[in-house]
Amino acid sequence: MNPLRLEYWAQILNCMAAKSKPLSPEWIEVLVDCPGAQGLYTYRIPPALAVTPGDILSVPFNSQQLGAIAVRYLTQPDLNLDLIKPVEAVISTGFFSSSYWQLLDRIAEYYQTPLMQVIRTALPPGLLARSQRRIRLKPAPSPPATLLSASAQSLLAHLHQSTTGDYTWQYLQRQQRGAHRALQELLRHGWVESYLAPPQTAQPQKRQVVTLTAKPADESLSQRQQEILTGLQRQGGELWLSDALQLLQTTSATLKRLAAKGYLSLEAREVLRVGSHSTAAADQPKTLTAAQTQALAQLNQLEQYVTALLHGVTGSGKTEVYLQAIAPRLNCRQSALVLVPEIGLTSQLTDRFRSRFGERVCLYHSGLSDGERYDTWRQMLSGEPQVVIGTRSAIFVPLSNLGLIVLDEEHDSSFKQDQPAPCYHTRTVARWRAQQANCPLVLGSATPALETWVEVQSSRDSQGQRDEAAQTVYLSLPSRIHNRPHPPIQIIDMRQELQAGNRSIFSRSLEEAIAALPATGGQGILFIHRRGHSSFVSCRSCGYVMECPNCDVSLSYHQPHDQAEPYLRCHYCNHYQSHPSRCPECASPYLKNFGSGTQRVVSEIAKQFPTLRCLRFDSDTTRRKGSHRALLTRFAQGEADLLVGTQMLTKGIDLPQVTLVGIVAADGLLYMPDYWASERAFQMMTQVAGRAGRGERAGQVIVQTYTPEHPAVQAVQQQDYAAFTEAELQDRQALGYPPYGRLILLRVTSPDPIAVKQAAEDFASKLEAIAAASDCDILGPAPAPILRVARRYRWQILLKLPLSALISDLSCLRQHCPDRVSLTIDVDPLNLS
Numbered sequence: 001m002n003p004l005r006l007e008y009w010a011q012i013l014n015c016m017a018a019k020s021k022p023l024s025p026e027w028i029e030v031l032v033d034c035p036g037a038q039g040l041y042t043y044r045i046p047p048a049l050a051v052t053p054g055d056i057l058s059v060p061f062n063s064q065q066l067g068a069i070a071v072r073y074l075t076q077p078d079l080n081l082d083l084i085k086p087v088e089a090v091i092s093t094g095f096f097s098s099s100y101w102q103l104l105d106r107i108a109e110y111y112q113t114p115l116m117q118v119i120r121t122a123l124p125p126g127l128l129a130r131s132q133r134r135i136r137l138k139p140a141p142s143p144p145a146t147l148l149s150a151s152a153q154s155l156l157a158h159l160h161q162s163t164t165g166d167y168t169w170q171y172l173q174r175q176q177r178g179a180h181r182a183l184q185e186l187l188r189h190g191w192v193e194s195y196l197a198p199p200q201t202a203q204p205q206k207r208q209v210v211t212l213t214a215k216p217a218d219e220s221l222s223q224r225q226q227e228i229l230t231g232l233q234r235q236g237g238e239l240w241l242s243d244a245l246q247l248l249q250t251t252s253a254t255l256k257r258l259a260a261k262g263y264l265s266l267e268a269r270e271v272l273r274v275g276s277h278s279t280a281a282a283d284q285p286k287t288l289t290a291a292q293t294q295a296l297a298q299l300n301q302l303e304q305y306v307t308a309l310l311h312g313v314t315g316s317g318k319t320e321v322y323l324q325a326i327a328p329r330l331n332c333r334q335s336a337l338v339l340v341p342e343i344g345l346t347s348q349l350t351d352r353f354r355s356r357f358g359e360r361v362c363l364y365h366s367g368l369s370d371g372e373r374y375d376t377w378r379q380m381l382s383g384e385p386q387v388v389i390g391t392r393s394a395i396f397v398p399l400s401n402l403g404l405i406v407l408d409e410e411h412d413s414s415f416k417q418d419q420p421a422p423c424y425h426t427r428t429v430a431r432w433r434a435q436q437a438n439c440p441l442v443l444g445s446a447t448p449a450l451e452t453w454v455e456v457q458s459s460r461d462s463q464g465q466r467d468e469a470a471q472t473v474y475l476s477l478p479s480r481i482h483n484r485p486h487p488p489i490q491i492i493d494m495r496q497e498l499q500a501g502n503r504s505i506f507s508r509s510l511e512e513a514i515a516a517l518p519a520t521g522g523q524g525i526l527f528i529h530r531r532g533h534s535s536f537v538s539c540r541s542c543g544y545v546m547e548c549p550n551c552d553v554s555l556s557y558h559q560p561h562d563q564a565e566p567y568l569r570c571h572y573c574n575h576y577q578s579h580p581s582r583c584p585e586c587a588s589p590y591l592k593n594f595g596s597g598t599q600r601v602v603s604e605i606a607k608q609f610p611t612l613r614c615l616r617f618d619s620d621t622t623r624r625k626g627s628h629r630a631l632l633t634r635f636a637q638g639e640a641d642l643l644v645g646t647q648m649l650t651k652g653i654d655l656p657q658v659t660l661v662g663i664v665a666a667d668g669l670l671y672m673p674d675y676w677a678s679e680r681a682f683q684m685m686t687q688v689a690g691r692a693g694r695g696e697r698a699g700q701v702i703v704q705t706y707t708p709e710h711p712a713v714q715a716v717q718q719q720d721y722a723a724f725t726e727a728e729l730q731d732r733q734a735l736g737y738p739p740y741g742r743l744i745l746l747r748v749t750s751p752d753p754i755a756v757k758q759a760a761e762d763f764a765s766k767l768e769a770i771a772a773a774s775d776c777d778i779l780g781p782a783p784a785p786i787l788r789v790a791r792r793y794r795w796q797i798l799l800k801l802p803l804s805a806l807i808s809d810l811s812c813l814r815q816h817c818p819d820r821v822s823l824t825i826d827v828d829p830l831n832l833s
């Protein structure tokens with residue numbers, strides 16, 4: 001025997017001995033492309049067919065042939081083997097890498113969720129429906145066509161009618177009954193092959209733009225029309241249609257009428273080109289500061305999987321480090337994944353990436369349409385090196401050859417999915433993904449999550465004792481770019497303001513600072529915890545509070561501006577109702593709204609500072625696509641003196657002219673029903689404060705509170721992350737809370753208040769046995785802090801486990817879930833309300 005062949009056989013035998021998995025698995029579980037099909041289905045793999053997880057298949061399903069994705073091999077189907085149908089064909093191979101499914105499997109297991117639900121979260125909707133199966137003639141047919149059945153010959157004739165010898169399978173099925181069997185025959189004899197159409201090149205996205213073409217002087221125009229044109233002129237004469245509708249408070253019909261009269265033009269323009277106009281000029285890498293240089297050098301040395309914490313104070317230039325760490329990897333044809341809390345809020349970051357890497361940057365987030373998400377996916381499957389910037393779900397994009405994963409603002413809670421299941425944390429999944437790709441994971445933050453911090457600490461303590469992969473590398477950017485000072489932080493005790501007779505929502509210091517803005521040419525940011533106008537409305541005669549009919553919460557009072565009709569809205573279920581003129585309880589006309597949201601602050605500002613220009617930035621004013629960017633651009637261009645907004649303001653705003661930051665009421669942040677309320681309050685306040693004084697002019701931060709002695713408030717003032725963390729960690733350790741223990745929250749909900757309580761009690765008693773085995777505490781069952789949301793009653797059970805505890809599979813509880821009750825298992829929950 002030829003020695004080469006011998007070696008070949010030796011290898012095969014080795015493989016067979018080494019792998020427990022049979023060489024040719026017999027069964028495969030697949031995801032079927034059929035709207036009603038729930039779960040995974042099992043198919044037989046015919047001996048002649050090589051099927052690998054990740055392949056796109058065609059399978060018989062009911063009476064049809066459907067597209068499917070091979071997910072995982074099965075050794076022992078729990079079914080009657082004779083009833084299992086065979087896979088019909090492999091349409092496209094290597095669509096997903098098989099490690100991709102291992103990742104999803106791991107998520108399903110850790111987060112106690114059925115694999116199907118994980119798949120649904122990970123894959124863009126309609127992935128299979130959009131991948132078209134096509135059939136084409138092959139060049140060298142055999143045997144002669146005359147030996148084929150009549151129906152096969154007829155199908156062949158159809159294919160010959162096409163100039164390219166190529167049709168979609170759907171089309172052929174419509175042309176001929178029983179095309180399926182004919183196709184089998186043609187495939188078997190090598191006449192044709194079936195394949196998956198390559199992705200259609202994504203059309204450049206176009207958007208309507210409104211441009212002013214004539215001055216609004218004409219008398220034939222109505223006053224309203226004149227206002228619109230003047231408004232457009234004030235905005236620089238050009239706006240995206242969507243922004244124009246919002247900013248000018250008009251309709252497209254009105255704009256079209258004005259266009260017909262020749263006052264403005266409406267045309268489609270490519271989004272990319274115009275959208276990034278501010279950064280059209282390609283951007284060069286900046287000369288790094290010493291700290292940046294050191295951090296980058298350490299990052300560049302990391303070749304394999306390892307976690308690195310880039311701990312950089314606000315304004316220290318973390319983004320520049322990401323950019324320069326990614327550049328060499330792109331040059332080595334590796335891709336990078338950059339995860340951010342919310343894409344709309346990080347337009348500056350996105351712009352910086354675009355201007356550095358141009359077309360190689362691609363965005364992936366839930367704001368994309370299904371079609372856009374699909375196109376982006378297919379583009380990534382091409383394997384071309386690229387940088388994907390995305391939110392939470394982008395951790396699932398199918399990038400091959402990953403060279404680096406970055407999680408910017410890693411402490412941000414939007415990286416955790418509350419619902420639907422899987423309730424995954426992007427940081428956790430990113431670790432697994434980086435591990436699989438064997439690439440470094442960079443966590444960036446000015447205020448790292450305590451969990452991350454503890455890992456760094458224990459890495460330091462155990463230098464050299466543990467294996468490298470378990471170490472967290474610590475990189476620090478301790479000062480701002482150009483050594484700009486941090487703004488001093490002034491804490492105002494609002495109780496003293498009240499004593500001094502000041503009943504305004506602004507303390508005297510904040511009032512003075514706001515009043516001084518125009519003269520100094522600086523801009524200010526006011527942070528309010530709540531959107532809307534006021535948090536609740538109550539009757540001054542009988543004390544009745546207006547509540548949501550569907551939820552156990554008070555309705556928020558909304559009044560977008562002073563002339564607008566006020567209305568009430570529920571921030572949990574979005575219930576809307578008009579504001580009553582009289583109390584529904586006692587008919588008294590004295591209804592008053594309490595607490596201050598963004599709208600109230602804006603209208604207060606208008607009263608106290610009539611000449612000050614103010615923009616509101618919250619989820620009410622930024623509902624439309626692109627409106628975040630539009631508002632921030634207006635602010636950046638100096639169209640307003642003040643930006644008033646909610647936590648959306650905390651992230652990534654880098655505006656040199658902002659000199660004042662005011663936190664109107666810190667208290668709303670401090671008292672939340674979570675074990676980590678202090679941590680979040682500290683992080684948020686530090687981030688907002690960090691928006692001030694990033695330019696040449698010094699900044700100033702004013703925090704108003706009724707509890708100035710609160711440790712989080714104190715720590716913010718002293719800008720002392722380490723001290724805050726140390727104190728907070730001691731509390732956590734004493735109580736066995738994360739990061740020193742683990743939590744699992746079971747949420748039980750139902751429209752039926754009795755059934756939900758019953759089910760929760762049932763689950764709790766079933767958990768007793770599990771708990772005893774794993775040294776775990778069961779807290780509850782108890783009604784959730786807000787018992788009813790959107791007409792569903794909510795109960796919860798909290799499991800508190802030591803870090804070392806092995807938790808058994810809780811998904812078995814689902815089998816005991818009664819009909820109208822639903823159970824969500826939230827592993828490592830952040831939201832306990």
Ligand SMILES: Nc1ncnc2c1ncn2[C@@H]1O[C@H](COP(=O)(O)OP(=O)(O)OP(=O)(O)O)[C@@H](O)[C@H]1O
Nearest residue numbers: 286287288289314315316317318319320481652654
């Ligand atoms: N080496 C450098 N030389 C000059 N300017 C720099 C350098 N690095 C970064 N910058 C600029 O400093 C500013 C702050 O940087 P960046 O926004 O990346 O900070 P950050 O650490 O992400 O802050 P935050 O956490 O507050 O968002 C940006 O305007 C950036 O362009």
Ligand SMILES: [Zn+2]
Nearest residue numbers: 539542583586
């Ligand atoms: Zn009343």
Ligand SMILES: [Zn+2]
Nearest residue numbers: 548551570573
């Ligand atoms: Zn409600």
